[in-house]
Amino acid sequence: MIFLPVVFLLYWFVFKKLRWQNLLILVASYVFYGWWDWRFLILIVITSLSSFFSGLLIQHYEGRRGVQRAVSAANIVLNLGILATFKYFNFFAGNLQALFSALGVTLDWPTLNIILPVGISFYTFQALSYSIDVYARRIKPTRDMVAFFSFISFFRNWWRVPSSVQPTCCPRCFRNGVLIIARLLMACVRCFGALSRS
Numbered sequence: 001m002i003f004l005p006v007v008f009l010l011y012w013f014v015f016k017k018l019r020w021q022n023l024l025i026l027v028a029s030y031v032f033y034g035w036w037d038w039r040f041l042i043l044i045v046i047t048s049l050s051s052f053f054s055g056l057l058i059q060h061y062e063g064r065r066g067v068q069r070a071v072s073a074a075n076i077v078l079n080l081g082i083l084a085t086f087k088y089f090n091f092f093a094g095n096l097q098a099l100f101s102a103l104g105v106t107l108d109w110p111t112l113n114i115i116l117p118v119g120i121s122f123y124t125f126q127a128l129s130y131s132i133d134v135y136a137r138r139i140k141p142t143r144d145m146v147a148f149f150s151f152i153s154f155f156r157n158w159w160r161v162p163s164s165v166q167p168t169c170c171p172r173c174f175r176n177g178v179l180i181i182a183r184l185l186m187a188c189v190r191c192f193g194a195l196s197r198s
Contacts, residue, residue, distance in 0.1 A: 007025075040120075
């Protein structure tokens with residue numbers, strides 16, 4: 001219950017420089033995310049690294065559209081593959097078994113005994129929207145890894161619907177004022193609501 005107020009106070013009154021504020025957001029988000037299961041941090045790190053470096057590679061190969069397309073496609077396949085494995089594999093495996101069972105065919109299809117990682121849809125599409133925007137030349141890639149990782153992992157965003165992602169909102173991590181009061185209060189309300197339902 002004290003997590004959000006502590007982050008808020010540290011952000012506004014202790015860490016004055018933007019880089020330290022972004023680092024605080026990154027650490028707080030990883031603590032928030034890893035509290036459920038620290039192994040899920042591996043997934044968000046892979047997604048963040050993939051999209052961060054794909055943006056840099058797309059910029060590096062400016063003028064070579066074929067290479068840029070391949071880099072962008074590889075990043076999309078990797079991230080959607082992770083999302084599909086953790087969110088939809090068991091769903092499709094179960095339905096495939098039911099379909100073949102209805103046809104009189106026994107199909108011994110494996111299922112994965114995994115828990116759905118918190119926020120995986122949001123941060124996956126958040127990362128993909130960034131790399132796609134870089135490929136489409138709507139934004140320039142950042143070289144600030146801390147700012148980018150905080151942009152992907154910012155815990156307040158995980159109560160939002162993935163389709164509501166604004167693909168060009170990345171610059172908000174490069175200026176002060178990420179945590180405005182209204183957004184923090186909304187995060188508190190949603191957090192308490194989620195806890196009350198658990």
